[in-house]
Amino acid sequence: MMKIKNNDTNKTYLSYIVVPVLFFVLYYLIQTKTINMYWRNIILICGINGVVAMSLNLINGITGQSCLGQAGFMSVGAYVSAMLTKNVFKPYMTDTFQTYALFVAALIIGGLAAGLIGFLIGLPSLRLRGDYLAIITLGFGEMIRVMWRVVPAAGRAKGINSIPKVTNFVSVYIIVFLVMLIFRNFTKSSYGRSCIAVRENELAGETMGINTTAAKIRAFVFAAIVAGIGGGLYSHLMTFINPDTFNSAKSTDYVLYLYTGGVGSFSSALLGAIIFTIIPEILRFMGEWRLVVYPLVLILTMIYRPKGLFGKHEFGFMRFGEKENEYEKEENAGILMLISKAVKSLLNGKKEKTRKEAQ
């Protein structure tokens, strides 16, 4: 669907500048070792988690289905691409160019394999919705995990080790950016609109000539492909994977990143993944207590920000630079609006106090 031009809103290009600036700043800091290897890896994991959380947002946030098996899709991408690079591509990975060309090829093939699995899981989603679908996807996710335990080529329970370590900051950053770009365009396209129609009101969508079944399957396949690519990045960062890396707790993690960030928005999913990947690391100084404090942070987030930390607010970049109008702002409830509201109420409170004192 083409975009109708709104001439009355002037565009914001802030985030178009932020993307390259952030890249060069982080790149410089990593190159000069200001950010050590430990934090570099955390940044990369943030990015990878962000990719998978964004893919989950396509199913849970945009299409309104519930999927609890994202780690399953991720594992397909991780295993397939790792098997490819380790067993097939390794002899050809001689210079930088070839290494990354083959790495990208492996990522894409891994993603497509995950997409195929996504298609298989998408099929039952024709009939089921809500909790039932969640249980099916949970089951499928576990099934995939157990499948790796019995496939000899995947190393059974031992997993795959000494995968070439080719994931680096540049590749993660570019893929995060590309994934956002693709999701942005997808959401604005007629495919994305049909997914949103399914979320908002499936029946109304049908009465408008939208093939809701196709929309749901499309969302599942597409999300699985992206999650598979995220998995590929993960395996080539860790250089070691085994089936238990992708258990249902990992799926739950992605659901958590998405809902604490703000379901329905790709930017919030990314930010949620980043923040809630970093928090456990920051809390490391408290030892075992971290496992108490971290869930507490989550609980408090859900109590005080049920829409997620950032709500449905999208980066300007994800809105094609268009400004949100006041109604959308209210609905999206970004954190900035929350802060401005809090400041306002604080000021009003002060005024009332002084008024009362005057009386």
Next chain:
Amino acid sequence: MLEVNHLTVKYGAIRGVDDISFTVNKGEIVTLIGANGAGKTSTLRAISGLNKIAQGSSIKLNGEEIGNIAPHKIVEKGICHVPEGRRIFYTMSVRENLMMGNYIHGMSDFPKKLERVYSLFPRLKERDKQLGGTLSGGEQQMLAIARAMVTGGDMVLFDEPSMGLAPLIIRDIFSIIKELQCEGKTILLIEQNANMALSIADRAYVLENGRIVLSGPAAEVKADKQVQRSYLGA
């Protein structure tokens, strides 16, 4: 234009609609009236493909059987359904809602359609950017109708457009339905508000427990003693 023969809709063992037959001719407003649970909505949903029809049922649009094809294909054949309870997209703006209505046509003719719809519903134009969920009930119903007009199609099915609305707004909405008829659309209308429906309809069918108990020109149905007692409160 629309020909329904021996239509039966089953909910498990229950027959929500039990072997009914009726026709809607081109350019007519036909209304189905009846109490709650008489099978009105089931009939409408069956026509637009949302409900499965039982064997032996037949729904023909311009002579073509449409009984067993998917809802989105029926829309492409030119039947547009304004569902019960408005069913607008709450977190989309008014304009986006209308854009969704144009889904099957692409975007090329949208600005023209938008202009036309906005001239019919100036209230919606004022609320162009407002989210659907923040509109009042009447505005939501207008949006639902406007959206159906954008979707187009020669035949429009209305499912209780007056539900939960103030009398003044109901009058507006019925005058728009009448206007649609003047534009050459064929309308099948379902109503609880039998008085209003019979006053604009050409012909009427009265449903009771999934069966048609009375049919004829709207004026005759309106004059029927039984109908007056049951539905018109006379």
